[in-house]
Amino acid sequence: xxxxxxxxxxxxxxxxxxxxxxxxxxxxxxxxxxxxxxxxxxxxxxxxxxxxxxxxxxxxxxxxxxxxxxxxxxxxxxxxxxxxxxxxxxxxxxxxxxxxxxxxxxxxxxxxxxxxxxxxxxxxxxxxxxxxxxxxxxxxxxxxxxxxxxxxxxx
Amino acid sequence: xxxxxxxxxxxxxxxxxxxxxxxxxxxxxxxxxxxxxxxxxxxxxxxxxxxxxxxxxxxxxxxxxxxxxxxxxxxxxxxxxxxxxxxxxxxxxxxxxxxxxxxxxxxxxxxxxxxxxxxxxxxxxxxxxxxxxxxxxxxxxxxxxxxxxxxxxxxxxxxxxxxxxxxxxxxxxxxxxxxxxxxxxxxxxxxxxxxxxxxxxxxxxxxxxxxxxxxxxxxxxxxxxxxxxxxxxxxxxxxxxxxxxxxxxxxxxxxxxxxxxxxxxxxxxxxxxxxxxxxxxxxxxxxxxxxxxxxxxxxxxxxxxxxxxxxxxxxxxxxxxxxxxxxxxxxxxxxxxxxxxxxxxxxxxxxxxxxxxxxxxxxxxxxxxxxxxxxxxxxxxxxxxxxxxxxxxxxxxxxxxxxxxxxxxxxxxxxxxxxxxxxxxxxxxxxxxxxxxxxxxxxxxxxxxxx
Numbered sequence: 040x041x042x043x044x045x046x047x048x049x050x051x052x053x054x055x056x057x058x059x060x061x062x063x064x065x066x067x068x069x070x071x072x073x074x075x076x077x078x079x080x081x082x083x084x085x086x087x088x089x090x091x092x093x094x095x096x097x098x099x100x101x102x103x104x105x106x107x108x109x110x111x112x113x114x115x116x117x118x119x120x121x122x123x124x125x126x127x128x129x130x131x132x133x134x135x136x137x138x139x140x141x142x143x144x145x146x147x148x149x150x151x152x153x154x155x156x157x158x159x160x161x162x163x164x165x166x167x168x169x170x171x172x173x174x175x176x177x178x179x180x181x182x183x184x185x186x187x188x189x190x191x192x193x194x
Numbered sequence: 195x196x197x198x199x200x201x202x203x204x205x206x207x208x209x210x211x212x213x214x215x216x217x218x219x220x221x222x223x224x225x226x227x228x229x230x231x232x233x234x235x236x237x238x239x240x241x242x243x244x245x246x247x248x249x250x251x252x253x254x255x256x257x258x259x260x261x262x263x264x265x266x267x268x269x270x271x272x273x274x275x276x277x278x279x280x281x282x283x284x285x286x287x288x289x290x291x292x293x294x295x296x297x298x299x300x301x302x303x304x305x306x307x308x309x310x311x312x313x314x315x316x317x318x319x320x321x322x323x324x325x326x327x328x329x330x331x332x333x334x335x336x337x338x339x340x341x342x343x344x345x346x347x348x349x350x351x352x353x354x355x356x357x358x359x360x361x362x363x364x365x366x367x368x369x370x371x372x373x374x375x376x377x378x379x380x381x382x383x384x385x386x387x388x389x390x391x392x393x394x395x396x397x398x399x400x401x402x403x404x405x406x407x408x409x410x411x412x413x414x415x416x417x418x419x420x421x422x423x424x425x426x427x428x429x430x431x432x433x434x435x436x437x438x439x440x441x442x443x444x445x446x447x448x449x450x451x452x453x454x455x456x457x458x459x460x461x462x463x464x465x466x467x468x469x470x471x472x473x474x475x476x477x478x479x480x481x482x483x484x485x486x487x488x489x490x491x492x493x494x495x496x497x498x499x500x501x502x503x504x505x506x507x508x509x510x511x512x513x514x515x516x517x518x519x520x521x522x523x524x525x526x527x528x529x530x531x532x533x534x535x536x537x538x539x540x541x542x543x544x545x546x547x548x549x550x551x552x553x554x555x556x557x558x559x560x561x562x563x564x565x566x567x568x569x570x571x572x573x574x575x576x577x578x579x580x581x582x583x584x585x586x587x588x589x590x591x592x593x594x595x596x597x598x599x600x601x602x603x604x605x606x607x608x609x610x611x612x613x614x615x616x617x618x619x620x621x622x623x624x625x626x627x628x629x630x631x632x633x634x635x636x637x638x639x640x641x642x643x644x645x
Contacts, residue, residue, distance in 0.1 A: 090412075090415070093411050093412035093415055094408075094409065094411075094412045096372065098371045098372060099371075104372060108357075108419070151360070151361075152357055153357055153358060153361040153365055153366065153369065153416070153417075154361055154362070154365045156369055156372065157361075157364075157365035157366070157367075157368035157369050158365075158368075160368050160369060160370075160371045160372055161368050163371075164371065
């Protein structure tokens with residue numbers, strides 16, 4: 040099982056600077072904008088904030104999956120960000136979040152958006168995967184875990 | 195349990211069907227002998243000919259041994275008198291259908307207490323409550339609540355542009371970490387299925403899902419790309435008791451309401467009674483009237499005249515001219531199967547709504563298995579089932595119970611808590627499981643906890 044398909048554009052932030060919920064969303068959104076300059080940071084942030092208002096995307100176990108549909112996109116984009124110290128995110132178990140997966144999808148219904156979200160949730164259900172992501176020492180190591188190339192790929 | 199139903203009309207018939215189907219001993223009393231004979235042939239009930247307002251008739255029908263007494267004739271007086279007579283006997287629960295709204299002038303508790311009736315039910319009131327419940331959920335076309343309203347079962351029609359279309363049920367289930375909901379049944383054409391992992395959501399499917407109320411907006415946003423919000427502009431067609439009640443309640447929710455009524459005299463009365471509602475003298479069948487009132491801006495049309503034909507046609511006309519959704523009163527159950535194909539979003543029958551309300555009341559807290567609802571079309575049932583207080587079921591993960599093909603646990607009610615379960619959820623004694631199943635799985639569900 041993997042979190043990142045090779046063809047998909049993915050951004051990795053090994054250590055987030057953000058220390059609040061708002062800053063995390065902005066930092067992740069900014070990384071997406073850097074990758075796809077046609078996106079607008081303020082608008083992206085608003086989409087994510089609107090979603091969080093319906094209920095936190097923090098799953099618990101230190102993992103959050105902020106996500107949203109962005110009409111300007113024509114393919115999905117994933118940003119992974121890690122915070123060693125953790126960020127309070129109103130998660131279901133009340134614990135701070137260390138691993139953030141931002142998933143943005145085009146508005147067209149033909150994209151397998153829900154399938155991708157489900158895949159991410161499945162991937163992150165494995166405690167070993169979460170532990171290895173937290174311990175990984177650099178971007179390359181993170182990438183290989185996310186791509187499922189590392190050991191411990193049981194699927 | 196011996197149940198006596200007085201009145202073989204539509205409500206009585208629906209109750210007979212459900213309660214005798216659950217294996218209850220049902221006695222049906224009515225003064226129309228022909229009607230009784232017909233129902234006797236179709237249903238497993240014991241018919242007794244005569245009026246429910248006569249102690250003699252009730253005695254002949256075995257009132258001494260009756261636990262539950264339900265009076266649902268078309269006459270308020272007969273229903274009330276029958277209930278009062280039944281007080282001389284050891285009947286445990288009394289239910290009366292009462293239409294005249296004077297009885298409700300100071301709330302229902304008054305009549306209930308004075309006359310010793312446990313539940314007084316008005317089809318019109320029940321209907322307007324149901325309409326309001328549906329209105330607060332923008333896209334759901336059907337709503338049923340369980341566990342004291344902590345958890346809702348919601349029905350949605352999946353459209354091409356919805357994000358959920360094309361997803362597998364396995365994917366939707368894995369979203370449970372992120373969104374607390376469970377798809378429990380899908381109606382596709384005339385067929386109801388309890389979906390498995392590989393099934394995919396197709397356009398036109400009716401999706402039934404279970405969710406806790408606070409989670410509904412997020413779930414709707416995810417699956418149907420929208421959030422629940424109140425409609426801004428509503429058209430009500432028909433100024434009868436239901437139309438007037440709904441208009442009044444909507445005024446309080448600050449919804450912009452227009453009410454169309456064809457009788458000028460009724461219009462005048464309504465205009466006096468209602469504060470902010472725009473009352474128009476129209477039958478709802480004139481395209482020009484609708485267009486002049488900006489029908490294309492309307493979020494919801496509620497057609498509640500006393501003519502099914504008018505309701506169907508005015509709903510279709512309004513939708514044709516751009517209204518987003520319609521709730522349509524239908525009295526003739528024979529019309530219901532074709533309405534989805536016509537584009538009627540939410541058909542509602544006042545008698546069915548009233549009968550379901552009675553069933554909910556009767557079934558609550560009954561035996562080990564209590565039926566709580568049937569999905570539209572009646573091909574799938576929902577029951578509430580208590581987990582026996584036995585050691586082998588304590589901390590047993592749900593997936594270790596053998597559920598028959600075609601059944602699924604939609605929610606677990608544990609005291610004041612509601613859990614949307616996964617296979618890993620552990621059982622506790624006295625948990626109430628809300629189970630959905632199609633008719634072929636019925637036996638397996640009933641013997642779930644037998645060894």
